[in-house]
Amino acid sequence: DAGITQSPRHKVTETGTPVTLRCHQTENHRYMYWYRQDPGHGLRLIHYSYGVKDTDKGEVSDGYSVSRSKTEDFLLTLESATSSQTSVYFCAISERLAGEGEQFFGPGTRLTVL
Amino acid sequence: AQSVAQPEDQVNVAEGNPLTVKCTYSVSGNPYLFWYVQYPNRGLQFLLKYITGDNLVKGSYGFEAEFNKSQTSFHLKKPSALVSDSALYFCAVRDMNNNAGNMLTFGGGTRLMVKP
Numbered sequence: 001d002a003g004i005t006q007s008p009r010h011k012v013t014e015t016g017t018p019v020t021l022r023c024h025q026t027e028n029h030r031y032m033y034w035y036r037q038d039p040g041h042g043l044r045l046i047h048y049s050y051g052v053k054d055t056d057k058g059e060v061s062d063g064y065s066v067s068r069s070k071t072e073d074f075l076l077t078l079e080s081a082t083s084s085q086t087s088v089y090f091c092a093i094s095e096r097l098a099g100e101g102e103q104f105f106g107p108g109t110r111l112t113v114l
Numbered sequence: 115a116q117s118v119a120q121p122e123d124q125v126n127v128a129e130g131n132p133l134t135v136k137c138t139y140s141v142s143g144n145p146y147l148f149w150y151v152q153y154p155n156r157g158l159q160f161l162l163k164y165i166t167g168d169n170l171v172k173g174s175y176g177f178e179a180e181f182n183k184s185q186t187s188f189h190l191k192k193p194s195a196l197v198s199d200s201a202l203y204f205c206a207v208r209d210m211n212n213n214a215g216n217m218l219t220f221g222g223g224t225r226l227m228v229k230p
Contacts, residue, residue: 042204042220058217090157105157
């Protein structure tokens with residue numbers, strides 16, 4: 001999976017608790033992305049980053065925040081998890097902007113919010 | 115707004131037969147188009163892309179896709195399917211003229227089942 005790791009790989013949590021997912025890359029790519037995958041919806045972009053401390057919202061950003069303090073790490077935080085955030089979360093990286101070059105995906109994190 | 119549709123939730127094909135996975139898109143300008151494949155419990159893997167140029171694009175694992183501007187389609191094809199091609203396939207699009215964001219829009223996915 002192209003030098004991308006995600007942690008944890010599986011997590012079960014309760015409604016209202018904070019959750020942080022981590023994406024770590026060893027490719028030194030500039031762009032990093034967080035997607036969620038839900039049946040019938042494909043992948044939907046939550047947030048992305050175009051450099052250290054530079055982030056922007058995606059299609060489904062409500063309820064999520066991100067931070068990127070180092071090139072290699074991109075964190076996704078659910079401040080107060082809800083059952084609607086039960087999903088599989090994928091991190092992706094790319095050398096160029098999405099749509100100008102291919103993205104490389106991590107193995108995913110399966111999050112269950114009870 | 116950009117959008118992409120994969121009209122088939124599942125495609126079944128016998129090993130050795132040709133396969134087609136359909137994708138249609140909608141953009142206001144010209145499209146960047148991608149196909150990705152997802153094997154069980156894995157992230158997506160890039161297969162091929164169309165940016166400009168030849169309408170027939172060749173990619174990994176013997177897959178190809180044909181860009182048809184008049185039909186706004188980008189169907190994925192392979193002349194002879196393998197059982198190991200069984201996976202979930204995603205089409206994705208970005209409008210070249212979209213200045214509102216740098217996002218790919220993914221289709222809902224098509225599950226390809228290749229039977230021996």
